[in-house]
Amino acid sequence: MRRRQTGVDWHRPSRVDGIIASAADLAAAVIVLEQTPAVISETMQTLDIQLAAMPESLAGEAEMVFADEVAAIEVYEPTAESARLDLDSIQTDYGDAVTRADDVMAQGQTTLDDARALANCEDQGTAPPDVAGDFDALYDQMHPDARAFIPREVIVGWFGDYYADKDTAEITVTGVEFVSWTWPVTGVTYPNTAEVSFIQPVWTDGMYSEVVEVVRLVQGPGGEWHWFFGRSQEFVEDQIEKYSPAGTRGFSLARY
Numbered sequence: 001m002r003r004r005q006t007g008v009d010w011h012r013p014s015r016v017d018g019i020i021a022s023a024a025d026l027a028a029a030v031i032v033l034e035q036t037p038a039v040i041s042e043t044m045q046t047l048d049i050q051l052a053a054m055p056e057s058l059a060g061e062a063e064m065v066f067a068d069e070v071a072a073i074e075v076y077e078p079t080a081e082s083a084r085l086d087l088d089s090i091q092t093d094y095g096d097a098v099t100r101a102d103d104v105m106a107q108g109q110t111t112l113d114d115a116r117a118l119a120n121c122e123d124q125g126t127a128p129p130d131v132a133g134d135f136d137a138l139y140d141q142m143h144p145d146a147r148a149f150i151p152r153e154v155i156v157g158w159f160g161d162y163y164a165d166k167d168t169a170e171i172t173v174t175g176v177e178f179v180s181w182t183w184p185v186t187g188v189t190y191p192n193t194a195e196v197s198f199i200q201p202v203w204t205d206g207m208y209s210e211v212v213e214v215v216r217l218v219q220g221p222g223g224e225w226h227w228f229f230g231r232s233q234e235f236v237e238d239q240i241e242k243y244s245p246a247g248t249r250g251f252s253l254a255r256y
Helices: 017-053 056-117 135-141 152-162 234-243
Strands: 168-170 174-181 189-204 208-219
Touching: 017 208, 135 152
Parallel strands: none
Antiparallel strands: 168 189, 174 189, 189 208
8 A cells, every 4th residue: 555645733722711811801800909998998097087187076977988988898808809819719720721731732742643553544443544554563553452352353354455445645633632532332431532633635546535534542551542443333343243253253242
């Protein structure tokens, strides 16, 4: 099978714009709230001076105004404190979001090479362009949970047939996200799955097309990223029935 080489684009995911905007708005509100008690305090001092100079007949009215100002401060002080706490929380969330974004970038970057080799190319199976033609090596890169019941000859046979009339070029990765994903074949959920979106050029009998797909990669016990074969129990059972030796015919995932 022939290969055409193209570039790989990487688009950094952004997850913190909303938190930055919220933090800026709340910071402005905190400044206003923090200034308000100071203004009221100055007013109270002025009223206190004026109260001392007022005739006794006006003292009662002035004391009422004074009491209103005290009540206003009692309202604003906890509000300002609450706003400061909210700002601290948002700043913490912002820091966490930046850290998480950096982690995602780091993890995503480490999976790019695996993504190129393990990208899905068909609704039911997985077409890894960089290892096409070496399907024994591809089997070794499959997740241990899948290798537990899918024989090597199934992968070698299925991909050999699938690529018999196809040429491919290197994929263009359009995004990487980390999600919780359930493999439909077994129903097992993998909480830290790298979901890699990509576009791959394909020539079938000389006819050009672009495949837009997603490959899901999960780390194995050794820390390496692995792919999964199949998106339904029926498909995997059919391929095992078709490509496995006679001794494994009649296989059913119901036993797993």
